[in-house]
Amino acid sequence: MQATQVRIPRRSGSRWLAAVVALVAAAATLTSAAAGAAAAADDVTITGHGWGHGRGMGQYGALGYALQGASYADIVRHYYGGTTLAADAGNPEITVELSALTGKDTILTGPGLWVNGESTGTGAVLVRADGAGGLNVYTAASCAGPAWTLWRTLGSGLTVGSSADTTQQSQQTRVCEATGSRGYRGVFRVVLAGGVQYTWNQVAVEDYLRGVVPREMPSSWSTQGSGKGIEALKAQAVAARAYALSGSKSSSGAITCDTTACQVYGGSATWSADGTQVTSLEAASTDSAVAATRSQVMRTAGGAIARTEFSSSTGGYTAGGVFPAVVDDGDAIGGNVNHNWTTTLSRASVTSALGVGALASIQVTGRNGLGADGGRVTQVTVTNTAGTVTTFTGNAFRSRLGLKSDWFSVTVTAPVDYCSGSGGAGYWMAASDGGVFAFCGAGYYGSAGGLRLASPVVAMASTASGRGYWLVASDGGVFSYGDAAFFGSTGAIKLNKPIVDILPTASGNGYWLIATDGGVFAFGDAAFRGSTGAIRLNKPIVTSQRTPSGNGYWLIASDGGVFAFGDAGFFGSTGAIRLNQPIVAAVAPAVGGYGLVASDGGYFAFPPAQFYGSTGAIKLNKPIVTASLTRSGAGYWMFASDGGVFAFGDAPFLGSLGALKLNAPIVDAAAPSR
Numbered sequence: 001m002q003a004t005q006v007r008i009p010r011r012s013g014s015r016w017l018a019a020v021v022a023l024v025a026a027a028a029t030l031t032s033a034a035a036g037a038a039a040a041a042d043d044v045t046i047t048g049h050g051w052g053h054g055r056g057m058g059q060y061g062a063l064g065y066a067l068q069g070a071s072y073a074d075i076v077r078h079y080y081g082g083t084t085l086a087a088d089a090g091n092p093e094i095t096v097e098l099s100a101l102t103g104k105d106t107i108l109t110g111p112g113l114w115v116n117g118e119s120t121g122t123g124a125v126l127v128r129a130d131g132a133g134g135l136n137v138y139t140a141a142s143c144a145g146p147a148w149t150l151w152r153t154l155g156s157g158l159t160v161g162s163s164a165d166t167t168q169q170s171q172q173t174r175v176c177e178a179t180g181s182r183g184y185r186g187v188f189r190v191v192l193a194g195g196v197q198y199t200w201n202q203v204a205v206e207d208y209l210r211g212v213v214p215r216e217m218p219s220s221w222s223t224q225g226s227g228k229g230i231e232a233l234k235a236q237a238v239a240a241r242a243y244a245l246s247g248s249k250s251s252s253g254a255i256t257c258d259t260t261a262c263q264v265y266g267g268s269a270t271w272s273a274d275g276t277q278v279t280s281l282e283a284a285s286t287d288s289a290v291a292a293t294r295s296q297v298m299r300t301a302g303g304a305i306a307r308t309e310f311s312s313s314t315g316g317y318t319a320g321g322v323f324p325a326v327v328d329d330g331d332a333i334g335g336n337v338n339h340n341w342t343t344t345l346s347r348a349s350v351t352s353a354l355g356v357g358a359l360a361s362i363q364v365t366g367r368n369g370l371g372a373d374g375g376r377v378t379q380v381t382v383t384n385t386a387g388t389v390t391t392f393t394g395n396a397f398r399s400r401l402g403l404k405s406d407w408f409s410v411t412v413t414a415p416v417d418y419c420s421g422s423g424g425a426g427y428w429m430a431a432s433d434g435g436v437f438a439f440c441g442a443g444y445y446g447s448a449g450g451l452r453l454a455s456p457v458v459a460m461a462s463t464a465s466g467r468g469y470w471l472v473a474s475d476g477g478v479f480s481y482g483d484a485a486f487f488g489s490t491g492a493i494k495l496n497k498p499i500v501d502i503l504p505t506a507s508g509n510g511y512w513l514i515a516t517d518g519g520v521f522a523f524g525d526a527a528f529r530g531s532t533g534a535i536r537l538n539k540p541i542v543t544s545q546r547t548p549s550g551n552g553y554w555l556i557a558s559d560g561g562v563f564a565f566g567d568a569g570f571f572g573s574t575g576a577i578r579l580n581q582p583i584v585a586a587v588a589p590a591v592g593g594y595g596l597v598a599s600d601g602g603y604f605a606f607p608p609a610q611f612y613g614s615t616g617a618i619k620l621n622k623p624i625v626t627a628s629l630t631r632s633g634a635g636y637w638m639f640a641s642d643g644g645v646f647a648f649g650d651a652p653f654l655g656s657l658g659a660l661k662l663n664a665p666i667v668d669a670a671a672p673s674r
Contacts, residue, residue: 044345044362046401048408049372050331051338052311053395054319056080057239059217059312060338062232064330067225072234076298076308081324083298083306085238090295091206094244095189096265097254098175101199106190109143109181110173112163120151124176125160127190129197135190143176143273159202161187169269169280175199180278184267185210191253198252201267205244208265209290210282212240215264216310219283233289242297242308313338315407317371325370341404353400354392357384361655362410363437366394366663367450374450376407381660389659425652427628427671429643430460430471433664434479437643440654442672443467445482449663453477454491459501459668464508466672474498476513476521487511487524495519496533501543506550516540518555518563529553529566537561538575543626545588558582560596560604571606580616585626589633599623601638601646612636612649620644621658628671641665 050058057079065075073085106127113120115137122139126148130136134155138148164171166185173188174181186203201208213219217236221229240263247256258265266281298306307322313336314328331339351359359382366379377394384390394406426442434448434457445468448457455475462469468482476490476499487510490499497517503526504511510524518532518541529552532541539559546553552566560574560583571593574583581600588594593609601615601624612635615624622642629636635649643657643666657666 044347044350044359045342045411046345046403046408047340047342047411048315048403048405049340050311050315050405050407051313051341052405053309054311054314054317054376054405054407055321056309056311056318056323057235058314058318058328058331059232059236059310060333060336061314061328061330062217062235063221063224063229064333064336066228066231066235066330067333068330069228070231070330072231072238072293075231075235076238078326079310079318079323079328080239080298080306080308081326083300083308083323085296086299087294087296089205089241089245089297089305091204092245093186093202094205094208094247094256095200095202095254096208097250097252097257098199098201099257099259099261100177101175101197102252103196106160106188106197106199107143107176108160108173108188109176110162110164110183111171113160113173114163115152115160116154116158119163122151125151127158127160127197127199129192133192135192135197143181156190156192158190159187160190169277172268174271175267180270180272182267183269183271193252196252198254200252200254201258201265205241206290206294208244209237209240210287211267212244212263212265213237213286213290214281214283215266216240217286219285222285222289230285230289233286234293236310237286237289237293238296238298239308239310241293242305243310245297246305246307313405315339315371315405317375319376319406320368320370325368327371338404343403345401350401353402354382354390354397356382356390357388360384361439364408364410365391365435365437365660369450369452371407373407373409374447376405379663380410381657383655389657391660425630425671426654427637427639427645427669428460428462428469429639429657429666429669430457431662431664432456432458432667434471434473435662435664436460436469436471436481437657437666441466443482445469445484447471447481448479455498456664457667458499460670461502461504461511462670462672463504464506469670470502470504470511472499472502472513474500478502478511478513485509485524487526489513489523490521497540500541503544503546503553506546506548512544512553514541514544514555516542520553520555520565527551527566529568531555531565532563539582542582542584543586545586545594547588548590548592554586554588554594556583556586556596558584562594562596571609573606574604581623584624585638587627587629587636589629591633595627595636597624597627597638599625603638603648610634610649612651614638614648615646622665625666626668628669630671637669637671639666639669641667 109124124140126138137152139151140148162173166172172183174183184201185207189200256262269280270278361383363381365381367374368376380392380397398406426440429437436447438444455473458474463484468484471479478489480486497515501514510526513521520531522528539557542558552568555563562573564570581598584599585597591608593606595609596604603614605611622640625641627638630651635651638646645656647653
C-alpha cells in the first residue's frame with residue numbers, strides 16, 4: 001500500500017518574490033570589508049547554499065518532503081515539472097562504462113567464465129588491445145596469474161560472462177582490482193573506440209539500479225520518520241532509472257558511466273584478495289525501493305523519458321533549466337549541513353585558483369533572482385590591483401575555488417590593495433536594475449539587483465555616516481541599506497512626473513525626492529523649501545544638491561538652469577548657454593558655489609566652487625551620468641553609464657566597471673560623506 005499522498009505546496013512567483021523583498025535579498029557585490037571576528041586579515045569568506053548543480057531533484061529535499069508525509073510520486077512531480085510519472089519503461093539492458101578501466105587491461109575472475117559464448121576453462125581472463133585493432137584474450141588461474149597464456153585474438157566488441165548463477169553475489173563475475181575484486185551483475189563488453197580500450201558492464205536496468213541507489217542516497221534514510229524516509233529512496237530510484245535510460249552515448253559508446261559525471265554505480269559487492277566477500281554494495285531498503293517503482297520513469301509531454309538530473313542539496317530553490325525552478329522547502333531538513341554553508345580561503349589561494357594576478361576586488365554582478373541573496377550566481381567580476389577586469393560564470397568561479405554550489409556570496413576581509421593611500425576614500429555606483437558596486441572605503445550593504453523592480457532605479461545617496469545608502473526608483477520607491485533608515489516614499493502615489501533624484505538632509509534623518517518637473521517630496525526631518533512643480537520649465541529637472549547647512553537646496557535642469565530654495569544662493573547657470581551636451585549632475589562643495597557636469601564630462605564651475613578638470617575634450621565610450629565630490633571638496637569623480645570613472649583634483653582613482661559587460665547601465669554614484 002502506498003502512503004496517503006500529501007501535495008507539496010508550490011509558491012507563486014509573486015509570493016516568493018515578496019519574501020525575497022522582505023529579506024532584502026539582493027545580488028551581492030564584494031569589496032574590501034571590515035575583518036570578521038573569526039577571519040584573518042587576508043581571508044576571503046564565502047557563504048552559500050546547497051551542494052551540487054541544483055537542477056531537478058534535491059536529495060535532502062526529497063527526504064524532507066518524505067518526512068512531511070509526501071509520497072515518492074508527489075516528490076518527483078514537484079521537482080520534475082512538465083513531466084508525467086509512467087510505469088512503462090520495462091527492464092531493458094543498458095551499458096555502463098567502468099571508468100577506472102578506460103585505457104587499461106580488463107582483468108576478470110569468476111566461476112564458469114566464457115568469452116563470446118565459449119568457455120575458457122580458467123579462473124581469470126585478461127583482455128588487452130593488440131595494437132592492430134583487435135583484442136588479445138589471455139587466461140590464468142586467478143587475478144594474480146601468475147602466468148598468463150594467450151587464448152584467443154578477437155575483434156573489438158567481445159563479451160565476457162559466466163555460466164554460473166550470477167543472481168547470487170558469490171557467483172558473479174568480478175573485476176580484478178589492486179587490493180581485491182568487485183562483482184557485477186550481468187556481463188562485460190570490451191570494445192575499442194578511437195584506439196582506446198573500454199570496458200562496459202552490460203546489465204538489466206533494474207539490476208543496475210540496485211548498485212546505483214545506495215551509492216546516490218543513504219539506504220539508512222529508509223528508517224527515518226518511522227519509515228517515511230523510504231519514499232525518498234523510491235523517488236531516487238525513479239530519478240536514477242529515468243536518468244540512465246535517457247542517457248546519450250559517451251565517446252566509448254556506452255549509454256552511461258559509473259561516476260558522478262553520470263551517476264555513481266559501484267556494482268554488487270567487493271571481495272578481498274583472498275576471495276572473501278568484504279562488502280555488499282546493495283541494501284535491502286534500496287532493493288525494496290527499486291522493486292516498488294519497477295519500470296517507473298518520468299516522461300515528457302512528447303513521450304520521451306526525461307533526463308531527471310538530481311543533486312545532493314538545492315539550498316532551498318532548484319536551479320531551473322530543463323525543469324521549472326521550484327521552491328525546495330524540504331531542503332531545510334535538520335542534518336543537512338549543506339543547506340547553508342561557509343568556507344574561508346586565503347587571498348593567495350583565491351588569486352592562484354582564479355589566475356588573475358594580485359586580487360583587488362570580487363563582485364557578484366549577476367544572479368538568477370531565485371531565492372535568498374538574489375539566487376544563484378550567473379556572473380562574477382574580479383579586478384586585480386592593476387585594474388584588469390576578468391569575468392567568470394558563477395559555475396566557473398565555483399569550480400575554480402572548489403565551492404559546493406554556484407549559490408554564494410563573498411566577503412574579502414583584507415583591505416583592497418589599490419586603495420592604499422586613499423585615506424579610506426571610496427565610492428558606490430548604482431545600476432538601473434538596483435545593482436550596487438562598492439569600491440575601497442565604501443562598504444557594501446546590499447542592493448536591489450536580484451529583485452524584480454516595478455520601476456528602474458534612478459538615483460542613490462549616502463547616509464551622513466557613510467555606512468549606508470538609499471536607492472530610489474523612478475516611481476519614488478525607496479530602498480534602504482546599512483544605517484540608511486526608511487522615512488517614506490512616493491511608490492504608492494500617482495506622480496505627475498517621475499522621480500529623478502534623492503537628496504538626504506544634513507542629519508541623514510530624512511530626505512527629499514525630486515521629480516523631473518521639480519516637484520519636491522519631503523520625508524523625515526526634511527523641510528519643504530519650495531519647488532518648481534507649478535512652473536513650466538524649459539527643460540526637465542535632472543539633479544539636485546543640498547546646501548551645507550541643510551536649510552536649502554538647488555534643483556538643476558538639463559539645460560543648466562538652476563533654481564535655488566531656502567538658504568541656497570544663486571551663483572549662476574548655463575541656462576542661457578547653448579551646451580554641447582545636456583547637464584546631468586552637479587556637485588556642491590562646503591566652501592560654496594556649485595559645479596555643473598554635462599554628459600560629455602564638460603564641467604562648469606560657479607565660484608567659490610573650483611574647476612579641477614573635465615572630460616569635455618575626450619571621446620567617451622559612454623556618456624557621463626553623474627558626479628560626486630571627495631570628502632575634502634577639492635576634487636571630484638565623474639561616472640559614465642558603463643561604469644567608467646574619471647578622477648580630478650584630489651580624487652583618487654579607486655577602480656571602475658568600464659571593462660565589464662553590465663546587466664544594466666550605471667545611473668548614479670555616491671561617496672561616503674566622511
